[in-house]
Amino acid sequence: MNRLLLNKIILVLSTLSAVIGISFLFWILATLTYKGVSSLHLSTFTQDLVNGGIRNLLVGQFTMALIASAIAVPIGMFAGIWLREYSNQNKLASIIRNLSDVMMSAPSIVIGVFVYALFVAPFGNYNGFAGVIALTIMMIPIIISTTDNMLALVPKELREAGIALGGSKHKIIMQIIIKAAKVGITTGVLLSFARIIGETAPLLFTSANNQFFTMDLTGQFPSLTVSIYNLATYPDEASRELAWAASFVLTAIVLIINLTGRYMTRNKK
């Protein structure tokens, strides 16, 4: 009797918390969509920040995130492959794993400050490279751990079967094991990209911001996230509207990348 009652109470409580949680999420998304869509115009995408648009911000954000991925993905993947396939789980491997886990949970603002001290302060000006470096540092540990974990899911029999057919270790890893882990690794890369594309803190005092369209990474570099941070605090209505529009676009991008990643995992063989 008692247990049944307890069951009911817990069921009601957990349903309630789920409903509350989902309502808040829904509320945020609804407000964002309503305010965002009503502030969106065609010119929002064709004009730069200086003229009340987000074109240069989108291009800037993607430029930094893509360059960061181009550096972080190969480094992270090779490190992950080494950890899982070549280290024989030795001392060095456990040090690197721990370090990478610590880095992954480091607050992103700390990474921002670190990069500021190393790549902004000595040069005396904010620059896009510093932003790229901060994002790269954020991304590498995520890629390492995804690669490491996804390779760990590949049964060791598959490696043995490859070796037993007369393969060398590196050929089997590159041609079979990576392929078997491909979906998981790709998903991890997508999710980590979604993660860094929405980051503000690592960019705030590295790349800072730029009103104008630029591809010059040695100077201040435009980004959506830092712009939202700035615009939201401006007193004028136009700025705040633009902040809503930019937030909506950013959320949509992150959502789409995330959903693509999840969809891929669901359809995994």
Next chain:
Amino acid sequence: MTNLIMETKDFSFTYAGVDAPSLKKINLPIEKNRITAMIGPSGCGKSTLLRAMNRIHDLYPNNKYEGEINLYSNGKKENILDLKKENDLIRLRQDVGMIFQKPTPFPMSIYDNVAYGMRLAGVKNQSELDGRVEKALQDSAIWKETKDRLNTSALGMSGGQQQRLCIARAVALKPDIMLFDEPTSALDPISTGAIEELIAELKKDVSIVIVTHNMQQASRLSDYTAFMYLGDLIEYDKTDTIFMNPNEKLTEDYITGRFG
């Protein structure tokens, strides 16, 4: 004496980080074009011995081999424990194929699965590849089922088909010996029957060593049987003798189901 394809001489094996050897001074002959079964209770060292015969243990560091394992291939005698270079081990594995308990198809098409080992071995000629893929699939009795879908993923096949594909993949390399580690224990009875038939058929061209849990399978299939217990080879003889009239009390107790 002359009809051996392989023999182990005082062969001992110790896993990395373990004090006691898992195999102790094993002397086991493997006859050419015959099926040799290894039986014995779980943990007695059957897999360990089988996996020494193609040096797959070398995938993991610091295991210790002692004694000799001689391979009589192409009219030469060679102690495979002397092999050091990766290239020599690769050559050994082309001569000594292996089939695992769980089917291990690679995440690629049926055709590419069978061609993979040949491509590793340097076969590039497309018509040679085509011919040998077809021959291997025919020899492994799955040509009919696969010939219309060679380019589809091997992961979509049933377990029994996947296991025969793995056999085809090994057969394609024309090995001298094929090692089977409980190849049917993950399969249903019908697939098991098909694999057994296939193995019996294969012995025309290749010598076979099979580890099995299933005593009926050993007696149905094999010409010679080795009974192992706690890392020792207790008895080796013609399969009929082992099952009808074993020399050792331990063997008799095991095959009559008194333990194990």
